[in-house]
Amino acid sequence: SKMTVKAVKMPCTAPNVYTKVPDGGWGWTVAFAFFFVEALTYGIIKSFGVFFNDLMESFDETNSRISWIISICVFVQTFTAPLSTVLSNRFGHRFVVMAGGVLISTGMVTASFARTVVDMYVTIGIISGLGYCLSFLPTVTILSQYFDKRRSLVTAVASTGECFAVFSFAPAITALKEQIGWRYSLLSVGVLQLSIVICGSLLRPIVIKEQEEVKAQPPEEPTETKYMLENEQTRTSIESIDSGVEITTSPSNVPGKTKAEPKSEEPKEHVQILVENNSTLPEPKTKLLDFSVMRDYSFICYAFFGLFATLGFFAPSLYIIPLSLSLGIGKDHSAYILSAMAIAEVFGRISAGWVLNKKPIRKIYIELICVVLLSVALFAFPFASEFWGLMTCSIFFGFMLGTVAGTHIPLLAEDDVVGIAKMSSAAGVYVFIQSLAGLAGPPLAGVLVDTTQNYSSAFYSCAAGMVLGAVFLALVRPCKVGLCQRQQRRAEESAPEGLPDLPDDFIEMDIGKAENSGKSCDGV
Numbered sequence: 176s177k178m179t180v181k182a183v184k185m186p187c188t189a190p191n192v193y194t195k196v197p198d199g200g201w202g203w204t205v206a207f208a209f210f211f212v213e214a215l216t217y218g219i220i221k222s223f224g225v226f227f228n229d230l231m232e233s234f235d236e237t238n239s240r241i242s243w244i245i246s247i248c249v250f251v252q253t254f255t256a257p258l259s260t261v262l263s264n265r266f267g268h269r270f271v272v273m274a275g276g277v278l279i280s281t282g283m284v285t286a287s288f289a290r291t292v293v294d295m296y297v298t299i300g301i302i303s304g305l306g307y308c309l310s311f312l313p314t315v316t317i318l319s320q321y322f323d324k325r326r327s328l329v330t331a332v333a334s335t336g337e338c339f340a341v342f343s344f345a346p347a348i349t350a351l352k353e354q355i356g357w358r359y360s361l362l363s364v365g366v367l368q369l370s371i372v373i374c375g376s377l378l379r380p381i382v383i384k385e386q387e388e389v390k391a392q393p394p395e396e397p398t399e400t401k402y403m404l405e406n407e408q409t410r411t412s413i414e415s416i417d418s419g420v421e422i423t424t425s426p427s428n429v430p431g432k433t434k435a436e437p438k439s440e441e442p443k444e445h446v447q448i449l450v451e452n453n454s455t456l457p458e459p460k461t462k463l464l465d466f467s468v469m470r471d472y473s474f475i476c477y478a479f480f481g482l483f484a485t486l487g488f489f490a491p492s493l494y495i496i497p498l499s500l501s502l503g504i505g506k507d508h509s510a511y512i513l514s515a516m517a518i519a520e521v522f523g524r525i526s527a528g529w530v531l532n533k534k535p536i537r538k539i540y541i542e543l544i545c546v547v548l549l550s551v552a553l554f555a556f557p558f559a560s561e562f563w564g565l566m567t568c569s570i571f572f573g574f575m576l577g578t579v580a581g582t583h584i585p586l587l588a589e590d591d592v593v594g595i596a597k598m599s600s601a602a603g604v605y606v607f608i609q610s611l612a613g614l615a616g617p618p619l620a621g622v623l624v625d626t627t628q629n630y631s632s633a634f635y636s637c638a639a640g641m642v643l644g645a646v647f648l649a650l651v652r653p654c655k656v657g658l659c660q661r662q663q664r665r666a667e668e669s670a671p672e673g674l675p676d677l678p679d680d681f682i683e684m685d686i687g688k689a690e691n692s693g694k695s696c697d698g699v
Contacts, residue, residue: 218340331528486640523577
């Protein structure tokens, strides 16, 4: 008999069950939600530079102290990444993202009433920072689970949400400040971010069940029963290595008890175990956070790449407007420079996704080329002295930033790093390690600016971090190849010692002897 499983139509809140990665389906809705989550998280963070001078004037603070607002926010966002992973594995991605949206909105709305810069540290830095973590990381993780062949392209296109946000928010907030002031503008942004709750409600969980898991194997008990009843000595021999027989009759592959049981009941027991395991399909116990990825040298190198590369992710977008103002460029033109950077980033993300979607290509090397070019773009900023020079540097930087920022987290799912099976835990640990650079990057740039009285020094510090990141990224593939070779060599060395005196066809030989009852079992 063959066991069948009926397809039951699930409500919209139930998980989507597939026999393989769908590469579409409800995944397109998840990609749509991720687009807006990106816009309302990283898009707002990168657009925060439009408030920079207003906060300095209102609170009478220096560059470095105002920079700590975003630094604390990015630090909390990345430092609490493992917490986001644990909560997602425990309560589901949907609930965590919705809770994150509430925290983001609460922190931003409260910040509009702040009276000191310390109030901004708490509201935007801690409260909204925690919300950013709970909203972004679970969304990109579940999106990666819905796609396989198209993962790089879909993630890159969906991540352009932050670019469109910077392109539209920077001029819009600048114009809004002229009408209602920076406090009410910040309040409006906080209310808008509450829509992340709607995006989170669209994240239906996905369950992949292999088709063979619900198929019952043909019973082999008659042959085993005949064998056991025919020869007592052979039966005892097989029971002493019970795990060998269990391979063909029990899906658990666990050695049975060695004491003798009634022969008439043993086949029924085997059938009962097989049916129960396939009918109930118990889920394996999932680790809330798997730190075993820290033993993978390729992941360690990739994490250090993220640590140093983060130095160059946020500071340029924060200091591009102050740099342009210091060069005598007007506020409106400065906002256009930031918008041009965002549009270039859109094309960079889409281009990187299209290239990485090609099959015969080593994605980690493409990422390395993009990081090297991004370092060149950061070094180019200090040489710009007027509007069009700064615009050119911003477009080049935006394009290269898009190629890296849209792919560095999804690349964790590639076999060169950790693979899709450990993607969730690896993303949590990876972003956690980035937290140190997120905390130190903008304030370090601010200290350099205050010391040198030149905004170019901020871009030099970002470029130095990106170069170090490129060095560690170049070591990822060699570490992975070396680790695989060591594991293969270790397996080859231990294989001959596993069963030295037991031939591969031992069970078949013994059963064959049992069927010829006139022969003895001398070969055992």
